[in-house]
Amino acid sequence: MTKKKRPVIERESVVVKFVGDSGDGMQLTGGMFSDVAALVGNDLATFPDFPAEIRAPQNTVAGVSGFQMHMGSSKIYTTGDLVDVLVAMNPASLKANLKWAKKGATILLDTDAFDEKSVEKAGYKVSPLDDDTLETYHAIKSPMTMLTKESLKDMGVDNKTAERSKNMFALGILFYIFNRDLKPSFKYFETKFKKKPELVEINKVVLQQGYNYAETIEALESVIQVSPAHMEKGRYRNITGNVATAWGLLAAAEKSGRPLFLGSYPITPATEILMELSKHKSLGAKVFQAEDEIAGICSSIGASFTGSLACTTTSGPGLSLKSEAIGLAVITELPLVIVNVQRGGPSTGLPTKSEQSDLYQALFGRNGECPVIVVAASTAENCFYFAYMAAKLSLEHMTPTILLTDGYLGFGSTLFRIPKMKDMPAINPPMAEANDPDYKPYRRNPETLARQWAIPGTEGLRHRIGGLEKENIIGTVSTDPMNHQIMTDLRAAKVEKVADFIPEQEIEGAPEGDLLVISWGGTYGSVHSAVKQMQNEGKSVSLAHFNYIMPLPKNTGKVLQGFKKIVVCELNSGQFVNYLKMKFPMPNFHQFNKVQGLPFMINELTDRFNQLLEEK
Amino acid sequence: MQDFANMTVERSNVQLTKADFESDQMVKWCPGCGAHAILAAVERVFPKIGYRKENFCMISGIGCSSRFPYYVNTYGIHGIHGRAAAISTGVKLANPRLSVWMATGDGDSLAIGGNHFIHVIRRNVDINILLFNNQIYGLTKGQYSPTTPMGKVTKTSPQGTIEHPFTVGELVMGAQGTFFARVPDNNIGMMTDAMFEAAKHDGTSIMEIMQNCIIFADKAHNDVIGKEVKDDTMLVVKNGQPMVFGKNSDKGLILRDTRLEVAEIGKNGITLDDILIHDAYNQDPGIHLMLAKLAPPLFPMVFGVIRAAMFPTYDDLLEEQLKYAKETSAIKNVDDLLNSGDTWEI
Ligand SMILES: Cc1ncc(C[n+]2csc(CCOP(=O)(O)OP(=O)(O)O)c2C)c(N)n1
Ligand code: SF4
Numbered sequence: 034m035t036k037k038k039r040p041v042i043e044r045e046s047v048v049v050k051f052v053g054d055s056g057d058g059m060q061l062t063g064g065m066f067s068d069v070a071a072l073v074g075n076d077l078a079t080f081p082d083f084p085a086e087i088r089a090p091q092n093t094v095a096g097v098s099g100f101q102m103h104m105g106s107s108k109i110y111t112t113g114d115l116v117d118v119l120v121a122m123n124p125a126s127l128k129a130n131l132k133w134a135k136k137g138a139t140i141l142l143d144t145d146a147f148d149e150k151s152v153e154k155a156g157y158k159v160s161p162l163d164d165d166t167l168e169t170y171h172a173i174k175s176p177m178t179m180l181t182k183e184s185l186k187d188m189g190v191d192n193k194t195a196e197r198s199k200n201m202f203a204l205g206i207l208f209y210i211f212n213r214d215l216k217p218s219f220k221y222f223e224t225k226f227k228k229k230p231e232l233v234e235i236n237k238v239v240l241q242q243g244y245n246y247a248e249t250i251e252a253l254e255s256v257i258q259v260s261p262a263h264m265e266k267g268r269y270r271n272i273t274g275n276v277a278t279a280w281g282l283l284a285a286a287e288k289s290g291r292p293l294f295l296g297s298y299p300i301t302p303a304t305e306i307l308m309e310l311s312k313h314k315s316l317g318a319k320v321f322q323a324e325d326e327i328a329g330i331c332s333s334i335g336a337s338f339t340g341s342l343a344c345t346t347t348s349g350p351g352l353s354l355k356s357e358a359i360g361l362a363v364i365t366e367l368p369l370v371i372v373n374v375q376r377g378g379p380s381t382g383l384p385t386k387s388e389q390s391d392l393y394q395a396l397f398g399r400n401g402e403c404p405v406i407v408v409a410a411s412t413a414e415n416c417f418y419f420a421y422m423a424a425k426l427s428l429e430h431m432t433p434t435i436l437l438t439d440g441y442l443g444f445g446s447t448l449f450r451i452p453k454m455k456d457m458p459a460i461n462p463p464m465a466e467a468n469d470p471d472y473k474p475y476r477r478n479p480e481t482l483a484r485q486w487a488i489p490g491t492e493g494l495r496h497r498i499g500g501l502e503k504e505n506i507i508g509t510v511s512t513d514p515m516n517h518q519i520m521t522d523l524r525a526a527k528v529e530k531v532a533d534f535i536p537e538q539e540i541e542g543a544p545e546g547d548l549l550v551i552s553w554g555g556t557y558g559s560v561h562s563a564v565k566q567m568q569n570e571g572k573s574v575s576l577a578h579f580n581y582i583m584p585l586p587k588n589t590g591k592v593l594q595g596f597k598k599i600v601v602c603e604l605n606s607g608q609f610v611n612y613l614k615m616k617f618p619m620p621n622f623h624q625f626n627k628v629q630g631l632p633f634m635i636n637e638l639t640d641r642f643n644q645l646l647e648e649k
Numbered sequence: 650m651q652d653f654a655n656m657t658v659e660r661s662n663v664q665l666t667k668a669d670f671e672s673d674q675m676v677k678w679c680p681g682c683g684a685h686a687i688l689a690a691v692e693r694v695f696p697k698i699g700y701r702k703e704n705f706c707m708i709s710g711i712g713c714s715s716r717f718p719y720y721v722n723t724y725g726i727h728g729i730h731g732r733a734a735a736i737s738t739g740v741k742l743a744n745p746r747l748s749v750w751m752a753t754g755d756g757d758s759l760a761i762g763g764n765h766f767i768h769v770i771r772r773n774v775d776i777n778i779l780l781f782n783n784q785i786y787g788l789t790k791g792q793y794s795p796t797t798p799m800g801k802v803t804k805t806s807p808q809g810t811i812e813h814p815f816t817v818g819e820l821v822m823g824a825q826g827t828f829f830a831r832v833p834d835n836n837i838g839m840m841t842d843a844m845f846e847a848a849k850h851d852g853t854s855i856m857e858i859m860q861n862c863i864i865f866a867d868k869a870h871n872d873v874i875g876k877e878v879k880d881d882t883m884l885v886v887k888n889g890q891p892m893v894f895g896k897n898s899d900k901g902l903i904l905r906d907t908r909l910e911v912a913e914i915g916k917n918g919i920t921l922d923d924i925l926i927h928d929a930y931n932q933d934p935g936i937h938l939m940l941a942k943l944a945p946p947l948f949p950m951v952f953g954v955i956r957a958a959m960f961p962t963y964d965d966l967l968e969e970q971l972k973y974a975k976e977t978s979a980i981k982n983v984d985d986l987l988n989s990g991d992t993w994e995i
């Protein structure tokens with residue numbers, strides 16, 4: 034398609050962000066751009082940046098909607114700290130996002146959107162097109178609205194439809210800059226607008242015209258090339274963390290032969306799991322949107338007693354409401370997966386932002402001695418695997434399991450190498466046999482300490498369980514002091530035993546050295562990237578990133594031994610570090626914390642690590 | 650006799666007896682507590698419904714009443730305070746072939762569990778709820794409840810309560826209840842009749858049992874169900890029968906304009922033909938609501954099955970949706986799902 038040969042700048046990775054007003058179609062544009070990157074074999078991660086309000090006033094900073102994507106020719110771990118290419122469709126979106134642009138970044142602007150009123154609404158005194166705001170960047174100032182209308186003028190398209198297509202004009206320009214093929218997008222229009230052929234034509238024309246326009250004005254004298262990544266062979270798809278979580282639960286249900294039941298109540302940023310599972314009744318998923326979080330978890334407890342793989346999904350405030358019922362699941366020793374997609378707290382806090390501040394709540398937030406298994410996912414894609422593992426552990430160990438993800442993982446997407454169900458590990462819940470004369474509600478498997486699961490309808494196993502303490506083995510109500518001690522110890526030991534069934538903690542880098550970086554859950558991308566960068570500089574830094582939180586992997590104590598200093602990085606005020614200190618009282622723990630509703634930036638991590646390396 | 654032909658719950662031809670449902674646990678309610686009679690009624694009803702004994706599930710919350718599951722030999726969960734309706738919902742949805750029963754108190758279901766109570770009724774999940782209304786918090790030793798009559802002195806209302814009590818039936822109708830029965834704990838026949846009807850009913854069945862707490866609210870219901878007064882204060886409705894009461898069945902309910910009135914048969918030209926006939930199966934709750942609200946001194950209180958209207962149940966509709974999805978969706982297993990939509994080979 035390119036007529037003139039342009040010089041090529043090869044880049045290992047590029048961050049592109051699409052921003053505009055809520056109505057500008059930035060999510061779609063970003064999604065299409067990402068799909069093409071994925072098709073040519075780039076690895077990538079994306080993150081949508083929605084406004085908190087559903088219908089914020091037009092052209093205000095509050096109404097800016099964005100979509101960030103990071104693509105590369107090597108493994109991509111984060112959605113990127115700073116942006117190489119920014120597409121800004123109005124002044125407000127430029128105002129809100131310019132601070133994230135790298136020096137010298139390419140900035141594509143629709144100059145038609147910079148009228149006096151919109152400039153003022155965005156909070157600019159002078160139009161940024163007229164002063165030195167954009168001086169240190171490579172700005173491509175195009176009258177995109179006008180050009181879009183112009184490209185459609187022979188097709189009899191009304192003004193509104195024409196204006197709405199300007200995002201495709203911008204996408205055309207970007208495709209020129211990155212020398213991408215337009216055909217996949219054409220195909221996409223054909224399927225998306227199957228029932229509206231006129232829209233297929235409009236979008237094709239505008240996309241092509243944007244591309245041609247960029248060629249004519251030589252938008253960038255060179256092509257930015259991001260070569261295919263060397264990825265493991267296989268079938269791939271894009272997946273968000275929330276969808277991956279939902280699918281992981283479905284996969285565990287299928288593998289275990291236990292039908293999926295979800296009792297849940299909508300809450301940002303966990304609602305997508307509920308919505309996703311609602312779509313999959315064909316796989317036998319029973320989804321119950323309850324009247325509140327308490328009913329969500331209690332219905333799940335009922336379903337678990339009845340033999341389902343029972344789950345409940347929520348975010349921090351919802352987890353608070355569920356705490357009493359989690360205790361019921363702990364004492365009745367029923368399997369139950371509780372997914373907490375963490376957000377900023379306390380209270381309603383920062384609903385659309387991400388934090389790791391519910392760790393204490395997950396570990397300790399209940400009355401009584403009330404241990405549960407706690408697992409954390411670390412990428413959008415591995416939400417699938419850890420949701421699956423949370424279900425497996427819960428079912429096989431007859432213990433409620435909390436899966437911690439967060440808003441950043443939940444909304445973000447990465448490429449997902451599609452697994453085959455036959456390769457997923459087996460899940461064998463300890464079902465009791467009908468008419469087993471030896472069945473007792475609290476008889477345990479000595480290896481796991483799990484009791485057996487006897488479900489209603491099974492002949493010869495009628496029994497009662499409940500929130501009152503039960504006598505060991507036989508399961509009748511007991512207030513005996515020694516029995517309570519025994520049962521308390523057994524419930525704790527059962528959770529500790531899980532350590533025999535999970536992988537050992539891995540170290541990225543040498544097992545000994547100057548600094549061990551520790552992180553857990555959703556921060557993997559940035560912490561890994563920071564450590565990698567320092568390792569490349571020859572620094573003696575290693576990383577231990579935890580997914581299994583309660584119990585910790587068996588070798589955790591040993592992992593901590595080999596380093597002069599340990600720094601625990603987390604998006605809270607130090608919850609994991611205190612948990613580690615409690616288990617492994619050692620003098621060399623340091624911490625790095627951030628509670629701003631934002632992910633770690635790689636350079637703030639490396640700054641802190643370097644500082645620790647330099648300090649005596 | 651009872652017709653259970655179209656029930657979704659699995660049936661059995663094995664003859665069961667009371668002994669099949671007796672638990673080995675010591676019953677720890679106070680001697681003289683009305684709950685004993687309710688247990689006796691359940692033990693009479695369960696063997697006769699005709700379900701496999703393994704298909705009964707008894708769920709409860711917290712309270713004296715909620716100890717119930719320990720005293721019947723079925724599958725059971727003694728839950729947490731107020732949440733029995735939510736737990737029961739999960740049990741029934743997970744396996745609609747179970748006969749799910751719930752034991753709960755006026756505090757458990759109308760105070761802390763009020764939200765779940767109205768929503769389970771609104772959804773019409775097919776479970777049978779035994780609501781032990783003793784107008785007091787028994788287990789916590791005598792605090793007033795949402796059904797305690799206004800002005801009553803209790804441990805937490807030394808000068809008398811200053812809040813309006815709920816009328817259970819009114820709340821049930823307000824939540825679009827499809828089945829409501831009110832029964833006294835001193836009439837085991839009336840209790841068992843209502844339980845059979847509740848078992849037959851597809852949807853949420855509420856049985857309000859006027860239960861005596863001999864310790865903390867003794868004789869609370871005696872003004873209505875007491876032997877000396879009951880002829881004039883209790884009207885027991887039967888479907889298809891005129892709504893009469895009084896020692897000689899000489900009083901009955903008539904509808905004048907839009908209100909119910911008590912009329913004396915044989916006076917002012919009123920004959921038995923003028924008395925309203927009870928229609929429990931009427932879908933329109935209008936008269937049912939009026940009946941549920943009647944109370945002395947101007948009216949008798951109405952007992953028996955006041956409402957038993959047919960509406961689709963949540964559990965049936967859910968099963969239908971699942972069946973339809975399974976038949977029509979191209980996604981038959983998780984491998985299909987994983988490979989659905991946009992995927993590509995690398
Ligand atoms: C979360 C919680 N709050 C409070 C209690 C204490 N509590 C136990 S039973 C009860 C009231 C029970 O009254 P009701 O439901 O009428 O049952 P009854 O004992 O009268 O049968 C209360 C307040 C509790 N167990 N749990
Ligand atoms: S306190 Fe009242 S309700 Fe509870 S067992 Fe005793 S008599 Fe029955």
Ligand SMILES: [Mg+2]
Binds near residue numbers: 755756781782783
């Ligand atoms: Mg009570």
